[in-house]
Amino acid sequence: MSGEARRVALVEDDADLRASTAQVLTLAGFAVEAFAAAAPALAAIDAQWPGIVVSDVRMPHMSGIELFRALHERDAELPVILVTGHGDVAMAVDALKAGAWDFLTKPFDPQALVMAADRAATARALVLDNRRLRAAAQEDEASGLVGQSPAIRRLREMVPTLANADLDLFIEGETGTGKELLARLIHRAGKRARHRFMPVACAALPEALEDELFAAGGDASIASATRGTLFLDDIDQASRRLQARLTPLVEDRVLRSPGAREPLPLDLRVIATGGVGGAAGEGDLADKVAPGLFYRLAALRLRMPPLRERREDVPALFAHLAGAAASRLRLPLPVMSAAVRDHLSSHDWPGNVRELAHFAERFVLGLIEPAQPALPDAEGDTLPERVDAFERDTIVAAVVAAGGEIGAAIRRLGIPRKTFYYKVHKHGIDLPDLRKGGR
Incomplete structure (x- = not known):
């Protein structure tokens, strides 16, 4: 879990209770920032606050409910745990429906506070991770090569240079690594971007389409890609016949069409892809591709790393x-x-x-199956603990299966609504988080 998410803003006007609560949270591994009133806490907790909030409800000038509402407007995903007296339970329940994370009634069990804070911190860590990932993806999206690994950074830096170098390229890598994506990025970044990027699936090209490929004209002809890029995908899986026809094209940049009087000169850039070569740098690739074709295409080789x-x-x-x-x-x-x-x-x-x-x-699409809960340890769990674990997991599974619809989950479980909410509170199940995909 992110260390940032284990920060707690503790808001409590009672000095003794503030000190004891801070001690409980600190011993549980939280970094506590204590506030004696809601106003200074609100001033310190902005929309970028990385941790969670634990606040008393009844405080002078600004109540914990008012603090929660103000914080909720800034960041609806910020977990706020409210601490209430018995007379404020109805008010706290209303706040819970409005998005508050949880509430505890005084006097509360310190362990109950730690458990609630742990769950809130876990959820907050997921929210922060999601935000960082989206930001990182948006930052990389402009280039199309998403990631910060050294290999991807190098490829991203090479794209502008390669785009206008007009060299033929050979991109090797395992299936699904994004070889065509890299080829398209190089095409789009250079002067040929205004013209056609023509992909040819070499692995399974029927002879009829092969003849169209080498025709003197037409949309399926290589001639239509002149001044653009010819992309030969899986050239190492091409038939020997196709490779033999491609070799003079790549070597001389002329299209020799059956029945044509003269070869047709073409202005083409060729980018080819294939599987990964051996340790010596060529391996099986040189055995699968005709030498004249391979060494012409492999003058500059790039490698897309596997995940x-x-x-x-x-x-x-x-x-x-x-x-x-x-x-x-x-x-x-x-x-x-x-x-x-x-x-x-x-x-x-x-x-x-x-x-x-x-x-x-x-x-x-919501088709990812939720992870199955681990079975209780047969030796280390008592019967009541096993029953509680089973009961909690059954409720969680029912809510997930009902798509977060509480009424449908209650009908699945076959228990009264009051019993459902009692058990939800008893087992510390966070319904708002569960509806968002948590557990």
């Missing part, structure tokens, strides 16, 4: 892809849950960016 080599880029890349999917599908962007964040960091992503993009799309 497992740039794990630090996965969260920002995921945020970028999820944002793009939400925009395309015209859906709101969900809040990233702890389960999703754990999956992003622990999965190897063998399908690379393509697999991550599919995961981001399922995330936006």
